[in-house]
Amino acid sequence: MPVVIYAISAMALLGVVLRPWRSPEVAWAVAGAAALVLFGLVPWSKAAAAVAKGTDVYLFLIGMMLLSAMAEREGLFDHLAAICVAKARASAPQLFFLVYAVGTVVTAFMSNDATAVVLTPAVLAVCRRAEARPLPYLLACALIANAASFVLPISNPANLVVFGDRLPSLLSWISRFLLPSLLSIAVTYAALRWLSRHDLSVSIRSDVEVPPLSPSGQLAAAGIMLTALVLLGASAFGVSLGLPTLLASAAAVVAISIRKREAPWPVLEHVSWSIVPLVASLFVIVEGLQRAGLLQVLTEAMRSMAARSSTAAAMAAGTIVAFACNLMNNLPAGLIAGSVVIGAGVDPVVQSAVAIGIDLGPNLSVTGSLATILWLVALRKQGENVSGWTFLKTGAVAMPAALVASLAALWAQSALTG
16 A cells, blocks of 8 residues: 555656646646545545645745736836846846845745746846846846745745744744855855856846836835735744735735726736645645655654754755755655654754755756746746756756755854754
8 A cells, every 4th residue: 555655646746847748737746646535545534634734835825926926917027127237237247146136035025936937037038138148147036046945934835834833933033044044045146156157248238228117016016015024023923924925915916906996807817826736735645655654764764863963963854855855846845854854853953954955955956846847937938948957057066055055054053052
């Protein structure tokens, strides 16, 4: 019986990562979850309970997708990208820095999916108008979407998956992750800037027109800032982030719809609703792996390693999950790793290292995270493509360097605090 569960789960996860015949990721995840239930390997009651565990994640994702769709529709990201070109003053390195900085802010306060899906097309459009070689700027959008995704709890849905209902409060999160995240952002920037030095040596146009931001666009910006404040407040008081995200984003969408005197359906049509059944199915698959005994084996191994040395366990766990993300995508990897560290009851430094690995590890390959896959899809829709090999050559330099720096900072903090 466990062998069958492993086989179905492996096929489903490989389908999500590889997308054979260009099939959608959600089809493989749903098929895998359905097979586990229909063959009696996961009882209906257990499957329903597993799906219910992800309620906070679904609400968070829907809220962030609503904000992203609203911002895109109101031209907010096009406006920001064009401002970057104007401020760059015909300097490609300066434009690269500004795009990276905007990507950092968007990721930190709106999640990595917003950077990958919405900011990327805007950056590409501006690069074409500025006659800049687009590859460095596109890679900047992809890599910062992961490198900055543990600045705050809201920066990556995977954070909710790893910590579950034990998500640290805002102040606790910042004390744990501020230095590691700053090093992740800085080292990733330095690596990407060095690798892109030839493309950034070419001059660019500076006379790109900045599209005016409409009153509804200004309202969208205000809605995003208000949502960020709501989420920071919720995190500070230990409140689950899903419902506040959805309510705040829905309020922003409704306000804009009233301002424009139109129905909100166009915004809803731009939301990738398939992400919800995709994530829900992954919860069912992880439940299947739990019943097959895999998580128990991993939990015991983690508990044994942590008993010998929490620091060694943290460094090993962070490194292993970082590379594992590129084999099975970071959402299922995060679900498995989160279940293991919670079940093992290990020191918080181990759980923090796992979060860093889950968030930063996907910078190695295009299959590492949902955000990077969506980034690639967004590029293809615009007639652009970045090969897996090109991404891997960049990620092989940037990801390990940033991972080592971040984990070293985490270790140094834990050593200083006892």
